[in-house]
Amino acid sequence: MAERDLHAGDLELDRLMTEFQANSREFSDVMGMVGEVVGQAASPDGKIKVQVSSSGQLTALHIDPRAMRLGSQELADAIMDLSGRATEDAARRLMEVTRPYLEDDRQGEPRRPR
Secondary structure (H helix, E strand, O other): OOOOOOOOOOHHHHHHHHHHHHHHHHHHHHHHHHHHOEEEEEOOOOOEEEEEEOOOOEEEEEEOHHHHHOOHHHHHHHHHHHHHHHHHHHHHHHHHHHHHHHEOOOOOOEOOOO
């Protein structure tokens, strides 16, 4: 969004517009960070790895050839379990990114607009 020098001549309106522009930049920055959040999980032996986006969508799946020795149902169960764990990881990371913008640092209460 192109930034404009907006001065209405009204001090309160100018203050509100400046605050709005700052909040818009902050929101844009947070949305960029949210888009970079991924969750990951791996089997204990590292033979199966999954990665999901911040929304929980599967974005990467690695299956080591040695994991193919598992039965199809066991492999499917492992992938489903890891996908759930990766989604939980993404949710935790998303909260870490957004928490400063959602809570008042002093009281843990919802943040009020400036």
